[in-house]
Amino acid sequence: MKDSLFIKAAFSEKTERPPVWMMRQAGRFMPQYWEIKNKYSFLEMCKTPEIAADVTMLPVDLLGIDAAILFSDILVTGEAMGGDLSFTAGVGPKFANPVRTQADVDALETNVGDRLQYVADAIKVIQQRLNGSIPLIGFAGAPFTVMSYLVEGGSSKDFKLAKLMLHNEPEMAHQLLSKIATVTADYLNLQIAAGVNAIQIFDSWAQALSWDDYTEFSHRYIQEIISKLDRKDIPVISFCKGSSVFAPLMAEAKPDVISIDWNVDLLDIKNRLPKGIAVQGNLDPHILYADKKVIKDRIHRLFERMRGEDGFIFNLGHGIMPDIPFDNVKYAVEVIKEFRY
Template structure:
């Protein structure tokens, strides 16, 4: 993997062009994804190694990206710990037994790697299929984000229950976060042992927090997780919605890459980070709805802004939306791959 554009950029080395992958690159915008999804439930897809490998390989085969990312979900750690998880079309994830009190937290298990062995098995199948062609990224949900789902019982617009919990019961919140953090570190190390070439920590809902709460209830646990990773030759990417605000704190956790949302000027963020931390991002995914000349112009505009900067991975500021035209995604990736500094 030393010759991989993605690995080189992740370790802040010079590349002839930015490598490209996209969050949610194996997903609902692909007709081929639906051919599989219509036969199985979402959790069946995650938990059946051959199917997870089939979905992981779709953007490799159809889009020609520079890195694959494991097909799974950030909430499988919460399920392994004892959450009753389900996914409903049009509704999203639900935990039928949300966390409400100290007893619920005490009942959560932390010795759960046997429950997540299917992920390691999927990684081995995927790596056989990739056969060293491009790197495979593993990932996990960060503790605050997983906690928010466990407390809310599903997705939330305002995170009212989660915020009430951390403000009124901070000791219980820390107890819960400590459990999730321990599982998350073990889980990422399980993926590394199984053969992933990089890992990303997704703190999808960090933007719900003010600066002080982010530091106390999110950042400190991300620091703990990253410090425990067996990361030799394995770049670690840190992502959150709100990274344009929280990037200076995120850098203190010593990731190799910080993935930046689309609200920031990427070069400005890069120059405010330590020189050995790469940046990933940060095209607004809504641009992929636009006409192709607009897509090309915006990608080239970003690349010209980042000209001369080592340590830049092209990605979106967040995931691909389900109704973005497949042809537009393919076109964007082709534009990236044709570019040369």
């Protein structure tokens, strides 16, 4: 995979154009996704290797992107540790047994690799199907994000309960985060052993945290995870909502790539990062609702801004929304693939 555009860019090597993949590229904006989703529950899709492979391959076959990403969910680690996880249409993920007390934290297990074996099995099926054509990205949720779901019992607008634990019971919060970090490092190494070509860590809710709280309750655990990874030839991407603020701190955890949200000028932030750290991003996904001439103009504007920069992977500042027209996403990928520096 060393010759792949994506891997070269991730390791800050020169590429003739920016490689492209998009967060949530195998998902609800695709009619073909719904053909599968209408037959199975979300967790069945994640836990059945052949189905997870089918969904992973959709954007490979239909969009022609430069990297595939494993179809799974950031909360499978929380479930493996003992969380009673379910997904309901219109509601999202729920943990029926939220983690709120010391006894709840103590009950969570950390030796859970066997419970996540279905992910390794899916990776093997996907790699057979990809047959060396493009890299496969594995991923996990960052400890603070997984913790926030476990403590809140599901999605939250303000993360009040999770933040209350950080502030009122910091020792308990650190015990919980430490357990999640242990499981996450083991889980990512399981994915690497199964054959993924890159790793992304998603801290989807980091923007809920102040600088000090991010430093203490998120960054230190991401740093710990990255330090434990078997990362020879495997680029590590660090993403969080809020990366336009936290990127200089994120760099201290020594990822190969930092994925940047759309609130900042990408060249400006790259220039503030240590040499050798690539950037990924950072088109506002709402642009993909716009007319095609606008989509093309905004992609070209970003590419001209990044002209001459090694270590740039095109992506969105966050995931594709479910009602973005498929045709617009396909057009965006075509515009990117036609571009040459």
